[in-house]
Amino acid sequence: MKNTTDDAFLPGPRYHLAGATTGPLAGLTFAAKDLFDVAGTPTGAGNPDWERTHPVPQAHAWAVSTLLEAGAELVGKTVTCEISLGILGFNQFYGTPANPAAPGCLPGGSSSGSASAVAAGDCDIALGTDTGGSVRVPASLCGLHGLRTTHGRIPFAGVCAQAPSFDTVGWFTRDAATFSRVAEVMLGEPIPALAPAPLLVAEDAFALADAEVRDALAAPVELLARVLGHPPRTMTLAEPGELAVWSAQRNILQRHEGWRTFRDWIDAANPCFAFNVARNLTIASGFTDAQAAEAASLRQRVLARARDLLEGGAILCLPTTPFTAPPLGLPLHELDALSERISQLTSFAGFAGLPQLSLPLGLAGGKPCGLSILAWHGQDAKLVAIAEALERARISG
Template sequence: MTNSTTDAFLPGPRYRLSPAASGPLTGLSFAAKDLFDVAGTPTGAGNPDWARTHPVPQAHAWAVGKLLDAGADLVGKTVTCEISLGILGFNQFFGTPANPAAPGCLPGGSSSGSASAVAAGECDIALGTDTGGSVRVPASLCGLHGLRTTHGRISFAGVCAQAPSFDTVGWFTRDAATFAKASAVLLQEPIPAPMAAPLLVAEDAFALADAEVREALAGAVALLGRVLGHAPQGVNLGPAGALVAWSAQRNILQRHEGWRTFRDWIDAANPRFAFNVARNLTLAAGFTDAQAAEAASVRQQVLARARGLLEGGAILCLPTTPFTAPPLGLPLAALDALSERISQLTSFAGFAGLPQLSLPLGHAGGKPCGLSILAWHGQDTKLVAIAEAVERARH
C-alpha cells in the first residue's frame, strides 16, 4: 500500500495489521499518530532523530492494542508535529497533512495526520494525543468528532509523553455512531442513554471567537439545548481577562514539564529541530521551578471553578477554536498569534483535566468549526452519548 494523497501517513510504504479475532470494531480501520508504539515498527515522534535514538518498540501502545483486540485493522502511522509541540499541524521534516474539509488550509495539530486521514476517508478511526488541544483543534478545523479524555482515564503506556500532567489519549471519527463504538472500547464502559442536563454556555469563550464562528455555532447551541432538555444558560468561565491569564499560566506549566521530559534526550542526542520547535524548547528551558509552582497554583483556581460549574452534572459548551482553518503559508509570527488565540479556549479543560468533545456542528465561510461540550471528570461516555443524540436530532 502506498502513501495517501493527503500526506496524512508517514512517507514510504504503508502496512496493515489485522486482528487475530473479530470483535465490536470488526470491519473498521484505524490509524495511529506517530507517538503511539506499534510493535516492530519505529516510533518517530515527528522528528528525524527520534527513531534513530530510541529502540524499536516490542509491544503495542495500550490504545493500539485495545483497538486491535476489538477487531479493527491498523492501516498505518500518521504524521505529527515534532515531539507533539504544535497546535496548527505543520511539520518541517515530514510535511503538512492536507485538510480535506478546507483545501489549502492547515489541518490543526499536533494530531494533524490522524485528523487528515479520517477526514479523507482513509480510515474510520484515528488515535491522537491531546496535551494543549491537539485532538480538539484538528477535530474542529477538519470537521470531525474528537475527544480529549479525562486526564488519566486512558492509559498512556506506549505513547511518547510531553507534559505528563496534561497528556491525554484521544481519537477521531467522521460520525457519532462510529465514535461511540470506538469510545466504548477505549473507555471500557458502555455508552449510556443520553439524559437531561443543564446546558451552560461559556459567554467569555464565545466572545473570543470570530463573529462568523459565533454565528455558525448559534444554531448548534440551540439544538444542544433541545437535546439536553434545558434552555442554554450563559455563564463566564472566569472574571474579566481570566482566559488570557489562564492560557499564559498553562503555557508556562506545560512547557516546563515538556522541557523536563525532553532535556536529557536533547543533551545526549543533539537532535535536529525546526526553528519554531527549537525556539519553543529554548523558551521552555528558561522557566523556573518557582514559575511552574505559581502556574500550578493557578491550576487549582481553574479546577475549583470547573468543579463549581460541572460537578453537579451540567454540560458546558464553547467554541472549540476561535476561527476556521487558517491558510497554508502564513509567516511564523502570524502562526504564533493564532496559536495563542487557540490556547485561550483550550486551556480551561487542559488545566482542569476535563473531558472535552468537539462536535462538527458549524460551517463558516465554507469551512468547518466545532462546538465543544465539556463535563466533569470521568463523564467521558456521557459526552459520547450526547454526541449520538445530537447527530440523531440533526437527521
C-alpha cells in the same frame, strides 16, 4: 526539509495489522499518530533524530492493542508535529498533512495526520494525543468528532509523553455512531442513555471567536439545548481578562514539564528541530521551578471553578477554536498569534483535566468549526451519548 502539503501517513511503504477476527470494531480501520508504539515499527514522534536515537518498540501501545483486540485493523502511522509540539499541524520534515475539509488550509495539530486521514476517508478511526488541544483543534478544523478524555482515564502506556500532567489519549471519527463504538471499547463501559442536563454557554469563550464562528455555532447551541432538555444558561468561565492569564500560566507549566521530558535526550542527541520547535524548547528551558509552582497553584483555582460549574452534572459548551482553518503559508508571527488565541479556549479543560468533545456542527465560510461540550471528570461517556443524540436529531430534522 519539507513544508508543502503532504500525505497524512508517514513516508514509506504502508502496512496493515489485522485485528481480532471478531469484536465490536470488526470491519473498521484505524491509524495511529506517530507517538504511539507499534511493535516492530519505529516510533518517530515527528522528528528523524527521535526515530534514529530510540529503539524500535517490541510491544504495542495500550491504545493500539485495545483497538486491535476489538477487531479494528491498523492501516498505518500518521504524521505529527515534532515531538507533539504544535497546535496548527505543520511538520518541516515530513510535510504538512492536507485538510480535506478545507483544501489549502492547515489541518490543526499536533494530531494533524490522524485528523487528515479520517477526514479523507483513508480510515474510520485515528488515535491522537491531546496535551494542549491536539485532538480538539484538528477535529474542529477538519470537521470531525474528537475527544480529549479525562486526564488519566486512558492508559498512556507506549505513547511518547510531552507534559505528563496534561497528556491524554483521544481519537477521531467522521460520525457519532462510530465514535460511540470506539468509546465503549476505549472507556471500558457502555454509553449511557441520554439524560436531561443543564447547559452552560460560556459567553466569554464565545466572545473570543470570530463573528462568523459565533454565527455558525448559534443554531447548534440551540439544538444542543433541545437535546439536553434545558434552556441554555449564559455565564462566564472567568473574570474579565482571566482566560488569557489561564492560557499563559498553562503554557508555562506545560512547557516546563515538556522541557523536563525532553532535556536529557536533547543534551545527549543534539537533535535537529525546525526553528519554531527549537525556539519554544529554548523558551521552556528558561522557566524556573518557582514559575511552574505558581502556575500549578493557579491550576487549583481553575479546577475549583470547574468543580463548581460541572460536578453537579451540567454540560458546558464553547467554541473549540476561535476561527476556521488558516491558510497554508502564513508567516511564523501570524501562526504564533493564532496559537495564542486557540490556547485561551483549550486551557480550561487542560488545566482542570476535564473531558472535552469537539462536535462537527458548524460551517463558516465553507469551512468547518467545532462546538465543544465539556463535563466533569469521568463523564466522557456522557459526552459521547450527547453526540449520538445530536446526530440523530440532525438526521431526523
